[in-house]
Amino acid sequence: MNQFLRNLTPSQQVAALFLFVFGILAIASISAFLASFRQRDHDEAWQAELKDLRQLLRTSWFMAILFWIAWIMGPAVATTLFALTSFFALREFITLSPTRRGDHRSLVLAFFVVLPIQFWLVATRRFDLFTVFIPVYVFFALPLASALAGDTQRFLERNAKLQWGVVVCIYGASHVPALMLLDFRNYEGKGAFLVFFLVFVVQACMLVQHLLTRRLRRPASIPQISASFNWYTWALGMVLGSFVGGLLSFITPFKAGQAVAMAFVACAAGSMGHLVMKALKRDRGVTAWGARGMSVTGANGLLDRVDALCFAAPIFFHSARWYFGV
Amino acid sequence: MLAKLMGLFLLNLVRLLTGAQARWYGCPPKAEQRIYFANHQSHGDIVMIWAALPEELRAITRPIAAKDYWTRTPLKQWITTAVFNAVYVDRERKGDEDPLQPLSDALASGDSLILFPEGTRGNAEEPQPFKAGLYNLALRFPNVVLVPAWIANIQRVMPKGEVVPVPILCSVTFGAPIRLEPGEERRQFLDRARQAVIALRDI
Numbered sequence: 001m002n003q004f005l006r007n008l009t010p011s012q013q014v015a016a017l018f019l020f021v022f023g024i025l026a027i028a029s030i031s032a033f034l035a036s037f038r039q040r041d042h043d044e045a046w047q048a049e050l051k052d053l054r055q056l057l058r059t060s061w062f063m064a065i066l067f068w069i070a071w072i073m074g075p076a077v078a079t080t081l082f083a084l085t086s087f088f089a090l091r092e093f094i095t096l097s098p099t100r101r102g103d104h105r106s107l108v109l110a111f112f113v114v115l116p117i118q119f120w121l122v123a124t125r126r127f128d129l130f131t132v133f134i135p136v137y138v139f140f141a142l143p144l145a146s147a148l149a150g151d152t153q154r155f156l157e158r159n160a161k162l163q164w165g166v167v168v169c170i171y172g173a174s175h176v177p178a179l180m181l182l183d184f185r186n187y188e189g190k191g192a193f194l195v196f197f198l199v200f201v202v203q204a205c206m207l208v209q210h211l212l213t214r215r216l217r218r219p220a221s222i223p224q225i226s227a228s229f230n231w232y233t234w235a236l237g238m239v240l241g242s243f244v245g246g247l248l249s250f251i252t253p254f255k256a257g258q259a260v261a262m263a264f265v266a267c268a269a270g271s272m273g274h275l276v277m278k279a280l281k282r283d284r285g286v287t288a289w290g291a292r293g294m295s296v297t298g299a300n301g302l303l304d305r306v307d308a309l310c311f312a313a314p315i316f317f318h319s320a321r322w323y324f325g326v
Numbered sequence: 327m328l329a330k331l332m333g334l335f336l337l338n339l340v341r342l343l344t345g346a347q348a349r350w351y352g353c354p355p356k357a358e359q360r361i362y363f364a365n366h367q368s369h370g371d372i373v374m375i376w377a378a379l380p381e382e383l384r385a386i387t388r389p390i391a392a393k394d395y396w397t398r399t400p401l402k403q404w405i406t407t408a409v410f411n412a413v414y415v416d417r418e419r420k421g422d423e424d425p426l427q428p429l430s431d432a433l434a435s436g437d438s439l440i441l442f443p444e445g446t447r448g449n450a451e452e453p454q455p456f457k458a459g460l461y462n463l464a465l466r467f468p469n470v471v472l473v474p475a476w477i478a479n480i481q482r483v484m485p486k487g488e489v490v491p492v493p494i495l496c497s498v499t500f501g502a503p504i505r506l507e508p509g510e511e512r513r514q515f516l517d518r519a520r521q522a523v524i525a526l527r528d529i
Contacts, residue, residue, distance in 0.1 A: 107492040
């Protein structure tokens with residue numbers, strides 16, 4: 001079996017991988033569907049759990065299909081697709097972080113100049129420039145645009161919000177397609193595996209953490225931020241996420257130990273990033289960006305789905321480049 | 327043909343920038359003769375409500391446009407006429423002409439209307455006091471259903487004086503219809519209508 005897989009071309013290997021993922025998702029979805037017919041234990045907690053599971057499955061389907069489309073259409077389309085994701089995520093972020101009239105020009109800059117340039121830098125593989133473009137150049141340009149508008153009220157706060165949105169939604173998201181273009185030796189054409197590795201370990205960590213929290217019913221460690229987060233289940237999620245990373249080392253350019261370490265880094269960044277975004281949402285007085293929280297905005301919660309990834313991607317990307325010298 | 331393409335372009339532009347989400351609370355989208363009346367904060371308001379309506383209703387619903395502004399250039403006139411099929415209304419009264427006549431004609435021929443009773447765009451959170459037009463139309467056409475609507479967030483997309491819109495999610499909330507009670511006074515009715523619009527803000 002292993003020999004058979006090794007003899008396939010890289011693109012056949014990736015195809016097999018997607019077949020595998022879609023198979024697992026299909027089984028999970030069918031089981032969830034069948035579970036909804038079960039008559040006993042129709043208490044509220046059980047219903048809520050099933051609903052959560054459905055939500056999670058929907059997210060996973062969404063991600064898997066997104067990556068599949070990105071992969072079959074090639075890097076240019078993949079980058080465009082992530083640029084669109086980034087655009088919609090930033091739109092949600094800005095909707096819930098009220099801006100003033102004086103921010104208008106900075107917003108135009110962020111959406112229509114910074115975002116396209118950042119993804120263009122990714123698509124053209126200007127790695128050294130794209131990792132510093134936002135933190136160095138944009139971070140000076142945005143407050144300047146705000147200052148030129150002449151509105152001093154809450155100046156620092158407004159700029160902090162906008163820059164934070166740019167970091168999470170543009171900078172973070174742009175690192176996902178960038179992973180596909182990293183040049184590891186003897187790893188040509190398999191960049192999609194690296195993205196898959198990142199997404200899979202982060203999702204696995206979050207999923208385990210989520211399910212264990214429900215099962216073990218531990219008290220929340222930081223109740224002000226999250227009603228469910230606690231350090232014990234987080235640690236278990238981290239262990240399992242890293243372990244899964246180790247198991248998947250055969251699809252990455254890493255050795256087993258390195259894969260565990262990289263998965264650990266990705267899981268830590270992803271889960272902690274998710275927590276940070278929760279704090280942000282609490283600050284805005286909502287529990288989710290999407291319809292469940294505050295439907296008047298018309299947001300559909302895209303940012304809830306990609307936030308962990310937006311945090312994990314840049315850190316994963318940088319550690320890979322730094323440690324492996326690619 | 328060109329107008330249709332322009333309409334499609336504007337529709338998609340609005341969806342891309344604002345999501346153009348319609349929320350129907352209090353009444354379903356329905357092909358009966360209606361006057362939608364809403365808060366007015368931006369040029370995008372007309373397009374927002376227009377885009378939020380289902381396609382079947384879009385064809386029979388005509389927005390009101392201020393004649394002095396929207397006929398100033400050929401492009402503005404073409405967009406309001408060919409794409410939106412707007413009803414022009416004079417903002418300043420000339421002689422003894424009835425400024426509501428074009429609206430009455432449109433209602434008499436069976437069309438629905440999109441009306442901004444404030445008369446002009448505002449910058450404040452709450453809409454300005456409503457002008458009498460809505461009352462007079464309700465009096466003349468008692469069978470037309472009056473649907474209040476609240477347009478959220480659109481002033482952030484393109485504030486007065488800016489030309490480039492930014493993407494921010496907006497929604498239009500349609501509420502339960504109101505009606506002119508027998509013997510109700512003008513000011514009282516207009517305030518009630520305004521409250522009905524404001525009440526939709528927090529749903």
